[in-house]
Amino acid sequence: MRIVVLAKPVPDAGQERLRNDFRMDREATTEVINGNDEYALEAALKLVEASPDGGEVVLLAMAPDHAQETLRKGLALGAASAVLVTDPALEGSCALTTAHVLAAALRELSFDLVIAGVDTSDGGGGVVAAGVAALLGLPYLSYAARIEPSDGRVRVRRITPNGYEVLEAPMPALISATQALGAPRYPTLKGIMGARRKEIVIRTLADLDLAGARARGVEVGGAAATARVTGSRPRAPRGTPKVVQGSPAEAAQEVVTFLAERRLI
Amino acid sequence: MTEALARVPFWWLAIPVFWGSVALFALEVVRHLRVMGAVRPAAPFRDVPRRLGAVLRYAILQTRLFRDTRAGLMHYAIFAAFVLLSTGVASAGTGGLVEAIVAWPFGGAIWAFLLLARNVAAIAALAGLVYAMARRLVTRPARLTLSRSVVAILFLIGAIVAAELGALTFEAALYGPLPGAVITNAAGSLLVRSDRGLLLLLFGVTWWVHIACVCTFLIWLPLTKHFHVASSFFNVYLRKLEPRGALPAMDLEAEDATFGLKTLADLSWKDVLDGLSCTECGLCQDACPAYATGKPLNPKALIVGIRELTTEAELGLHLVPGPSIGHARVAEDDSPRPVVSGLPLVDHAISFDAVWDCVTCGACVEACPLLIEHVDKIVGIRRNLVLEESRFPAEITTAFRAMENQQNPWGQPASARLDWTRGLPFEVPVVRDLAKAGRLDEIEVLYWVGCAAAFDERNKRVARAFATCLHVAGVKFAVLGEEEACTGDPARRMGNEYVFQMLATRNIETFEKYGPPPIVTACPHCFNTLANEYPQFGGRYDVRHHTSYLASLLASGRLATRDPNAAEAGQAEARRVTLHDSCYLTRYNEIVDAPRDVLRSVGSIELAEMSAHGKQTHCCGAGGGRMWMEETRGTRINAARTHQVLATGAPTLATSCPFCMTMLRDGLADAGAGDKVSTLDVAEILAPVAISGRTAGSKSGELPVTRAER
Ligand code: SF4
Ligand code: SF4
Numbered sequence: 025m026r027i028v029v030l031a032k033p034v035p036d037a038g039q040e041r042l043r044n045d046f047r048m049d050r051e052a053t054t055e056v057i058n059g060n061d062e063y064a065l066e067a068a069l070k071l072v073e074a075s076p077d078g079g080e081v082v083l084l085a086m087a088p089d090h091a092q093e094t095l096r097k098g099l100a101l102g103a104a105s106a107v108l109v110t111d112p113a114l115e116g117s118c119a120l121t122t123a124h125v126l127a128a129a130l131r132e133l134s135f136d137l138v139i140a141g142v143d144t145s146d147g148g149g150g151v152v153a154a155g156v157a158a159l160l161g162l163p164y165l166s167y168a169a170r171i172e173p174s175d176g177r178v179r180v181r182r183i184t185p186n187g188y189e190v191l192e193a194p195m196p197a198l199i200s201a202t203q204a205l206g207a208p209r210y211p212t213l214k215g216i217m218g219a220r221r222k223e224i225v226i227r228t229l230a231d232l233d234l235a236g237a238r239a240r241g242v243e244v245g246g247a248a249a250t251a252r253v254t255g256s257r258p259r260a261p262r263g264t265p266k267v268v269q270g271s272p273a274e275a276a277q278e279v280v281t282f283l284a285e286r287r288l289i
Numbered sequence: 290m291t292e293a294l295a296r297v298p299f300w301w302l303a304i305p306v307f308w309g310s311v312a313l314f315a316l317e318v319v320r321h322l323r324v325m326g327a328v329r330p331a332a333p334f335r336d337v338p339r340r341l342g343a344v345l346r347y348a349i350l351q352t353r354l355f356r357d358t359r360a361g362l363m364h365y366a367i368f369a370a371f372v373l374l375s376t377g378v379a380s381a382g383t384g385g386l387v388e389a390i391v392a393w394p395f396g397g398a399i400w401a402f403l404l405l406a407r408n409v410a411a412i413a414a415l416a417g418l419v420y421a422m423a424r425r426l427v428t429r430p431a432r433l434t435l436s437r438s439v440v441a442i443l444f445l446i447g448a449i450v451a452a453e454l455g456a457l458t459f460e461a462a463l464y465g466p467l468p469g470a471v472i473t474n475a476a477g478s479l480l481v482r483s484d485r486g487l488l489l490l491l492f493g494v495t496w497w498v499h500i501a502c503v504c505t506f507l508i509w510l511p512l513t514k515h516f517h518v519a520s521s522f523f524n525v526y527l528r529k530l531e532p533r534g535a536l537p538a539m540d541l542e543a544e545d546a547t548f549g550l551k552t553l554a555d556l557s558w559k560d561v562l563d564g565l566s567c568t569e570c571g572l573c574q575d576a577c578p579a580y581a582t583g584k585p586l587n588p589k590a591l592i593v594g595i596r597e598l599t600t601e602a603e604l605g606l607h608l609v610p611g612p613s614i615g616h617a618r619v620a621e622d623d624s625p626r627p628v629v630s631g632l633p634l635v636d637h638a639i640s641f642d643a644v645w646d647c648v649t650c651g652a653c654v655e656a657c658p659l660l661i662e663h664v665d666k667i668v669g670i671r672r673n674l675v676l677e678e679s680r681f682p683a684e685i686t687t688a689f690r691a692m693e694n695q696q697n698p699w700g701q702p703a704s705a706r707l708d709w710t711r712g713l714p715f716e717v718p719v720v721r722d723l724a725k726a727g728r729l730d731e732i733e734v735l736y737w738v739g740c741a742a743a744f745d746e747r748n749k750r751v752a753r754a755f756a757t758c759l760h761v762a763g764v765k766f767a768v769l770g771e772e773e774a775c776t777g778d779p780a781r782r783m784g785n786e787y788v789f790q791m792l793a794t795r796n797i798e799t800f801e802k803y804g805p806p807p808i809v810t811a812c813p814h815c816f817n818t819l820a821n822e823y824p825q826f827g828g829r830y831d832v833r834h835h836t837s838y839l840a841s842l843l844a845s846g847r848l849a850t851r852d853p854n855a856a857e858a859g860q861a862e863a864r865r866v867t868l869h870d871s872c873y874l875t876r877y878n879e880i881v882d883a884p885r886d887v888l889r890s891v892g893s894i895e896l897a898e899m900s901a902h903g904k905q906t907h908c909c910g911a912g913g914g915r916m917w918m919e920e921t922r923g924t925r926i927n928a929a930r931t932h933q934v935l936a937t938g939a940p941t942l943a944t945s946c947p948f949c950m951t952m953l954r955d956g957l958a959d960a961g962a963g964d965k966v967s968t969l970d971v972a973e974i975l976a977p978v979a980i981s982g983r984t985a986g987s988k989s990g991e992l993p994v995t996r997a998e999r
Contacts, residue, residue, distance in 0.1 A: 036694045054694045210686050213541060213548055213676035213787050271961060 025079035027068040028133055030140035032058040033087045033094035037145045046253040055094045060141025064201035066208040068139050069102045080104035086125050092224050099219035100211035111229040118249035123155030124237035138198040153200045163193030169204035294385040298493045303500050307382030310504035317511035320606050321565055324599055325558035333527040333559055340526045348525040353658040363417040370414030373407045374453055378503045401469030408472040411450045418447045432571025442515055449502045455495035463488050520566040521659055527559055528660040532821040534877035536668055539786050549672025552631050553598045563661040564595030573653035578908045579646040583923030586646035588653035588663040594638030634670055644670050645682055649782050649913030650872040671784025688917040693788050696774035697740040703771040709749035715760045719770040720803055732806050733765040739812035740775050741947030748947040754976040755811050755835050761979045762848040772799050776818040783914035797828040811835040813874035813946045836883040836945050836971050843890045846982040850890050863895040867939040870906035871946035884945045884971045891978055897937040911948035931956030942968045
């Protein structure tokens with residue numbers, strides 16, 4: 025089983041700082057692999073570990089060159105190698121371009137499954153995975169809470185607001201992963217040390233075949249972005265917290281009253 | 290051969306019997322040594338004078354055993370009898386050579402004195418043995434294990450001592466008083482008229498029972514807890530001399546090594562010796578707050594577990610080293626049994642849960658009469674679980690990630706590190722700004738705020754109080770602000786050496802950039818790590834805890850306190866305050882007086898000590914990274930301590946550590962005493978009455994932010 029995980033390096037949540045042009049100040053923050061993508065990676069690693077004929081997990085990202093360091097964190101968890109598409113011309117690309125670029129990179133890889141987090145903590149659009157699936161003509165199984173491959177097919181339990189559905193599709197397929205799949209592991213020291221020697225393949229725009237995208241009139245880069253952020257405002261600070269004190273029974277009563285007063289229960 | 294020896298039937302047989310037992314004993318010791326040779330090396334040798342001092346204090350005077358006077362006396366009687374009686378056995382085993390030599394000067398006075406001492410010690414030891422036995426059978430303190438071998442050994446020692454007394458008595462009855470042996474002479478004089486044949490028989494029997502029991506003891510010794518008779522001197526001599534709060538250094542680049550302690554083979558030979566030397570006295574168990582609150586952790590069980598793994602591994606070793614000879618039960622190849630030495634310590638010497646129950650409070654280490662180091666081993670096991678197996682309570686992942694990515698276990702952005710200064714009526718200078726302005730050398734002291742005081746609401750107030758004290762004293766201080774990162778203490782104690790070293794290197798780089806002045810911190814964990822552990826990475830700084838620093842400001846007169854009686858009539862009555870000693874400040878770093886000195890400087894305070902104070906303090910439950918874990922097993926450690934706090938009846942609890950502050954406040958709230966007892970850091974008690982020593986009598990340092998808070 026070969027699985028490609030779309031792993032986006034993002035600023036660590038809670039630390040983001042915006043520049044004047046409303047783009048992320050990547051210098052000022054620590055970068056990590058997008059939280060949901062880590063869940064995707066964990067699910068992928070478990071599938072490969074459970075697969076009787078082995079296999080491997082490959083990370084794929086489109087990001088600035090320094091993202092290599094962040095990708096090593098994913099390699100430390102057990103991915104075999106990574107592909108990083110990086111090109112100054114890509115800076116400021118929108119979701120549509122990103123989907124085209126990732127699709128182009130995936131065309132050069134062989135895989136049974138592609139797994140990506142349902143969305144990313146920086147952009148939060150949640151459309152890239154679906155876009156990639158559409159561009160590659162892959163079955164798209166979203167909001168996965170469980171992934172069960174067997175005999176060339178894959179079955180996914182998809183979370184819905186009222187319960188879940190069971191989806192099935194032939195492989196290769198693209199799955200978007202939720203946190204219900206299980207928390208990511210913590211890297212071992214051997215994993216961290218070993219990751220230093222693992223391969224990160226660097227691809228630039230020149231290496232990719234983006235003819236399909238161009239044929240549809242899609243261009244790369246910030247200037248060509250189909251959507252851009254034009255304003256941003258931090259959330260208004262929350263009200264002062266109410267601290268409940270007293271014995272557990274009294275405290276519980278107080279909490280219940282508080283909620284009941286606001287018709288929350 | 291001496292005249293006395295010649296009276297003993299078959300006395301010459303004692304020579305081969307004695308030396309045979311000595312040889313067996315030696316072979317058994319060699320077998321222990323071979324296991325010690327097969328595990329990791331260690332080099333606890335430097336600083337001979339301090340080591341000899343430790344032997345005198347802990348092994349010969351046995352100060353730690355006298356913390357319980359009766360038990361101490363009991364043990365000392367048996368110890369003395371053991372040493373003294375062995376002179377008699379040695380004499381028999383050498384055909385009287387020892388006696389001949391010792392009895393030669395001063396007309397035999399020394400030998401006579403020895404006999405007197407042997408008499409007295411034997412009687413005392415018998416009393417001690419009765420006490421030891423009674424304790425195990427009647428009062429049964431939980432810390433003592435009652436096993437068949439323990440009882441058998443006690444009887445064996447009893448037999449040795451009784452037979453010695455018997456033999457000397459019958460000898461005196463038969464041949465007249467022996468010089469010096471006043472007690473047995475007196476007993477013998479009562480028997481002079483008995484049947485001589487019977488006396489001869491009894492003399493022979495008791496003399497030989499004595500020798501036989503001693504030889505049995507000798508052979509049995511290395512296989513039981515009584516091996517400490519021989520090993521304790523070495524174990525104490527080879528003690529850890531590094532600061533107790535410094536966990537062993539670790540090379541993370543050694544790629545083919547096992548990281549941390551996985552199996553017996555990863556222990557150092559000193560750890561194996563610890564296991565072999567443990568007396569199973571259970572003093573560590575008694576001191577352990579995790580054990581006392583019903584958790585699976587028992588430090589004694591860990592050390593005994595190491596011994597058991599050692600002796601099992603030894604089953605593969607021939608008694609007489611070499612491939613061909615040996616007895617049937619053993620393996621062919623004469624090597625420590627790999628099956629056993631390959632068993633993980635987790636599940637075989639200690640359970641997984643127990644490994645994570647430890648608050649690294651060090652009470653066990655402080656209690657152990659043999660100076661065994663439990664904490665280093667437990668953290669060593671954690672290191673292996675974290676670094677190699679990624680097996681740890683899931684809840685600490687968040688803290689690990691936060692320390693790695695945000696450089697603090699709270700997961701707060703560095704930009705919030707100065708939030709605590711808001712609202713202070715004076716400016717708190719930041720080192721980077723002073724450096725830019727070329728005013729670096731103005732800084733008298735670098736205040737290391739620590740993550741707790743930077744991010745925890747309650748502890749921010751402690752930072753404000755301490756800064757106020759510095760300001761009032763006119764101390765030119767500065768903070769690192771955004772450049773400060775967690776010292777790594779929680780990561781290191783939770784076994785995550787990788788994250789610890791990452792943080793330590795980062796902080797040391799920051800320090801080196803500024804060539805730091807003395808560093809002061811209000812957190813005992815930061816203090817311990819900065820002072821005791823950063824030297825492992827080349828970071829040697831002058832580090833003080835804020836209580837010591839405040840005490841010295843008061844002592845030097847730079848800081849004074851306003852007389853509360855003069856200032857506020859209502860405050861005239863003495864306020865009772867109890868002080869909770871932090872493990873990392875007081876037990877690990879022996880800072881006992883400083884917080885008390887500060888409190889005493891606040892005139893109206895009466896200190897109400899808890900029974901567990903000073904180096905015998907009781908943990909709050911937050912050390913060893915337990916701050917970041919839920920306490921689900923047993924009852925809560927902070928509740929146990931809260932109980933002790935409440936027992937003093939003092940309305941104020943003084944702390945000197947941000948974690949203790951949090952845990953005990955929670956404990957008091959849980960006990961419904963949150964508004965009866967206010968918890969205040971020592972600095973918060975001082976700040977409201979602190980005045981500049983230079984302008985004593987003028988303005989007070991009291992600020993709205995430092996008022997007593999519950
Ligand atoms: S350090 Fe404290 S909690 Fe840990 S084993 Fe020793 S006494 Fe128990
Ligand atoms: S480790 Fe020390 S304190 Fe604990 S039982 Fe053994 S000798 Fe006693």
